[in-house]
Amino acid sequence: MTIHAQPVDTHAELEPSAASEPSALKTLTAPFSAFGSDLYGLYTLLKQTLQAIARGQVDRESLVAQCYSVGNGSVLFITVTMTVLGMIMVVQSGLQTQRVIPELSLLGANIIQLLAREFAPTVCAMMLATRVGAGIAAEIGSMVVTDQVDALRMSGAQPVAYLVVPRFIACVVMLTALTFWSLFVALVAGTFAANTVFDLNVSTFINFSFVGMSDYVVMILKAVVFGMAIPIVSSQRGLTTFGGSEGVGWATTNAVVHSSVAILLLDLLLSIFGYLVFPPL
Amino acid sequence: MPIHFQNLHKAFGDKHVLRGVDIEVRNGECFFVIGASGVGKSVLIKHLVGLLRPDAGDIYLDGEEVSRLSEKALYPVRKKCAMVFQNSTLFDSMSCVENVALPLRTHKGLSMHDALIEAERRLEQVHMHEFCKAFPAELGDGLRKRVAIARALTLDPQYVLFDEPTTSLDPISARRVDKLILELSRNYGVTSIVVSHDLTSIFTIADRIAMLYQGHVRMLGTPNQFRSSPDPVVQQFITGQAEGPMEV
Amino acid sequence: MSETVRSETPFGLIVPERMGKAVLGIAEQVGGMGVLTGQLVARMLPPRIDRFELIRNMHKMGVRSVGIVSSTALFTGGTIIIQAAPLVVRFGATAIIGWAAGFAMLREVAPLLIALMFSGRVGANNTAELGTMVVTDQLDALRALAIDPISYLILPRVISMIVMLFALNVIGDLVALTGAVIGANALLDVDFALFMDSFLTMLEAWDFVLSMIKSLAFGVMIAITSCYFGLTVTGGAPGVGRAVNSSVVAAAIGIFVMDYFSTFVLK
Numbered sequence: 001m002t003i004h005a006q007p008v009d010t011h012a013e014l015e016p017s018a019a020s021e022p023s024a025l026k027t028l029t030a031p032f033s034a035f036g037s038d039l040y041g042l043y044t045l046l047k048q049t050l051q052a053i054a055r056g057q058v059d060r061e062s063l064v065a066q067c068y069s070v071g072n073g074s075v076l077f078i079t080v081t082m083t084v085l086g087m088i089m090v091v092q093s094g095l096q097t098q099r100v101i102p103e104l105s106l107l108g109a110n111i112i113q114l115l116a117r118e119f120a121p122t123v124c125a126m127m128l129a130t131r132v133g134a135g136i137a138a139e140i141g142s143m144v145v146t147d148q149v150d151a152l153r154m155s156g157a158q159p160v161a162y163l164v165v166p167r168f169i170a171c172v173v174m175l176t177a178l179t180f181w182s183l184f185v186a187l188v189a190g191t192f193a194a195n196t197v198f199d200l201n202v203s204t205f206i207n208f209s210f211v212g213m214s215d216y217v218v219m220i221l222k223a224v225v226f227g228m229a230i231p232i233v234s235s236q237r238g239l240t241t242f243g244g245s246e247g248v249g250w251a252t253t254n255a256v257v258h259s260s261v262a263i264l265l266l267d268l269l270l271s272i273f274g275y276l277v278f279p280p281l
Numbered sequence: 282m283p284i285h286f287q288n289l290h291k292a293f294g295d296k297h298v299l300r301g302v303d304i305e306v307r308n309g310e311c312f313f314v315i316g317a318s319g320v321g322k323s324v325l326i327k328h329l330v331g332l333l334r335p336d337a338g339d340i341y342l343d344g345e346e347v348s349r350l351s352e353k354a355l356y357p358v359r360k361k362c363a364m365v366f367q368n369s370t371l372f373d374s375m376s377c378v379e380n381v382a383l384p385l386r387t388h389k390g391l392s393m394h395d396a397l398i399e400a401e402r403r404l405e406q407v408h409m410h411e412f413c414k415a416f417p418a419e420l421g422d423g424l425r426k427r428v429a430i431a432r433a434l435t436l437d438p439q440y441v442l443f444d445e446p447t448t449s450l451d452p453i454s455a456r457r458v459d460k461l462i463l464e465l466s467r468n469y470g471v472t473s474i475v476v477s478h479d480l481t482s483i484f485t486i487a488d489r490i491a492m493l494y495q496g497h498v499r500m501l502g503t504p505n506q507f508r509s510s511p512d513p514v515v516q517q518f519i520t521g522q523a524e525g526p527m528e529v
Numbered sequence: 530m531s532e533t534v535r536s537e538t539p540f541g542l543i544v545p546e547r548m549g550k551a552v553l554g555i556a557e558q559v560g561g562m563g564v565l566t567g568q569l570v571a572r573m574l575p576p577r578i579d580r581f582e583l584i585r586n587m588h589k590m591g592v593r594s595v596g597i598v599s600s601t602a603l604f605t606g607g608t609i610i611i612q613a614a615p616l617v618v619r620f621g622a623t624a625i626i627g628w629a630a631g632f633a634m635l636r637e638v639a640p641l642l643i644a645l646m647f648s649g650r651v652g653a654n655n656t657a658e659l660g661t662m663v664v665t666d667q668l669d670a671l672r673a674l675a676i677d678p679i680s681y682l683i684l685p686r687v688i689s690m691i692v693m694l695f696a697l698n699v700i701g702d703l704v705a706l707t708g709a710v711i712g713a714n715a716l717l718d719v720d721f722a723l724f725m726d727s728f729l730t731m732l733e734a735w736d737f738v739l740s741m742i743k744s745l746a747f748g749v750m751i752a753i754t755s756c757y758f759g760l761t762v763t764g765g766a767p768g769v770g771r772a773v774n775s776s777v778v779a780a781a782i783g784i785f786v787m788d789y790f791s792t793f794v795l796k
Contacts, residue, residue, distance in 0.1 A: 138770025249657025
């Protein structure tokens with residue numbers, strides 16, 4: 001089992017490196033080949049993680065600790081952001097609708113569907129990517145540059161099973177749970193905003209008529225996929241850290257950014273999938 | 282006495298690192314502060330340039346009390362008393378030559394272009410010219426140390442503080458650094474305070490030595506005085522024994 | 530900070546104690562950021578900036594974020610169309626899809642998402658760099674060279690972040706618009722002319738200005754939080770990791786709160 005890690009070589013004295021012949025083809029295809037090998041690395045890590053889970057190599061203690069850190073650690077943050085988001089959504093959508101039609105009776109119904117299909121899983125995942133992704137990459141990255149991962153291998157433990165699997169499971173489970181929580185929080189906040197800003201009463205706003213089983217399916221699907229993407233991307237960045245403390249900094253940044261972009265891309269793909277497979281009512 | 286630490290006390294939380302340290306350093310000498318790891322040697326010299334403030338006691342540099350000066354008032358002090366940090370502490374976002382050029386630009390008002398030329402010259406003096414464009418992360422400890430020393434010397438200071446200059450260097454690099462420190466003292470009259478536990482350095486280039494132990498100066502004297510000292514703690518340290526009366 | 534032996538808190542007081550500590554912690558951070566802002570403002574009048582640091586940072590923060598911001602904006606443009614599609618189909622409002630997408634995009638989604646991406650890309654990296662400099666004594670080395678870290682190191686970064694986020698917001702708006710046009714064409718058979726018709730006629734200049742104001746405010750928020758958490762790192766390499774985490778979370782919360790207030794204040 002190999003992990004794509006660059007050798008940590010901060011003590012090497014400077015040597016003139018043998019320059020390979022630069023060719024136009026190489027330069028042009030370089031970004032694509034880099035991206036391709038990156039994707040392959042991610043795919044390999046995902047495969048290894050799933051294999052480890054299938055073999056039952058799950059460290060229970062570590063898993064519980066990670067669930068706590070990912071879940072409980074993020075709950076307050078998610079609550080605050082989703083409350084604000086819920087209110088903003090209602091106000092902005094309300095203002096927008098008012099410019100076209102004076103009637104806001106379907107505002108709640110539309111917003112709830114939007115929340116379920118789109119905003120709850122995506123924003124929750126983006127927030128988690130920033131909070132948890134950075135942490136995962138930093139933790140694993142520091143371990144790599146201080147040779148702790150090598151020490152792990154020496155003592156017979158598998159880095160993927162030991163480091164990645166608990167975080168993977170924790171993220172998938174916790175993100176799904178947090179997505180439901182976000183939906184709830186945003187709903188409550190939105191109802192409050194609708195009431196205070198547009199004088200919409202609660203029963204008019206809370207209208208689930210546009211939300212069906214298919215919307216929940218899309219929501220859960222997104223939550224699960226995002227929950228897998230974040231730890232895989234972040235762990236991959238952590239495991240391929242090199243260059244000392246600055247390298248850890250880069251790993252952390254890249255973990256957050258690449259997780260976020262992955263989430264947005266997956267969101268687009270899953271949204272298209274949802275739109276085509278479960279056409280909205 | 283150009284440098285005088287008077288009854289210095291410093292604690293971190295409930296760890297009393299310095300409990301009344303008295304040290305005087307003479308002009309132009311190569312003064313070593315030695316002791317076991319964690320005894321407070323680095324803490325001591327950082328006080329001289331105001332990177333740490335004492336809980337009690339006074340510090341005199343050239344007759345001026347420096348431990349209670351504001352950040353701004355410390356600038357002239359820091360220009361005449363330079364410091365070479367333990368991990369070389371170069372700015373890793375800049376190349377070596379840019380590192381050395383920085384104080385030249387900021388304090389001598391040189392343009393970027395002139396500063397780089399002057400910096401290259403100074404790197405040549407420490408035999409680092411070929412690594413001008415390299416970045417600190419690409420270099421080994423020995424090379425980084427030389428760049429750090431070049432940078433510290435850019436403002437032609439009268440005093441230089443070295444925090445464990447030879448720790449983590451290979452023996453040859455270590456001896457080269459020793460030679461550099463000695464040259465500074467003999468040829469340029471620079472007063473150096475060197476924090477070290479490198480016994481070879483200590484007995485090769487030190488003029489006088491102060492040994493710190495449990496927050497006090499255990500002994501102060503010349504290398505010969507240390508070698509012939511009857512104190513078992515001193516003997517244990519300078520002969521490098523694992524067993525002995527020293528509590529670390 | 531050493532912990533002396535603590536007496537057991539009575540069970541009923543554990544939650545209030547934790548809340549109290551959390552509030553004090555947040556107050557300390559907010560206060561610290563305020564102090565940093567004051568120090569920065571003081572060093573701006575008269576402005577003393579190291580040109581090279583400023584340019585280096587602008588390049589690093591701007592140029593290297595364009596790719597990320599562009600892809601974000603593109604995906605977002607497409608996603609907005611997909612989410613607006615059911616409403617459009619429901620109300621038969623294809624004629625105004627340009628405006629509908631544009632309104633949400635300019636006023637809300639683009640500044641918010643771009644700021645969040647920027648915070649994750651540039652803010653986090655900045656905190657990590659500054660934090661690493663703190664723990665490797667580079668900040669002390671600057672002070673030992675009699676150079677003021679705030680003027681030399683921090684001020685160029687803050688200015689670069691604010692300027693670059695503003696520029697990226699403009700670019701992002703354009704790219705998101707492109708994504709939306711493509712999405713509308715592909716999914717709803719709305720052609721470019723129809724899309725732009727409602728976009729240009731029904732949107733007000735104020736919507737665009739609002740987007741810019743928001744990005745400036747977010748820029749300030751991200752710059753201050755990321756520098757503050759970088760400067761106050763303790764505890765070695767793991768401390769840097771924690772600081773990065775805290776800085777990104779704090780920036781995100783700050784962005785959302787600012788967004789909330791601006792939504793109500795700047796209708």
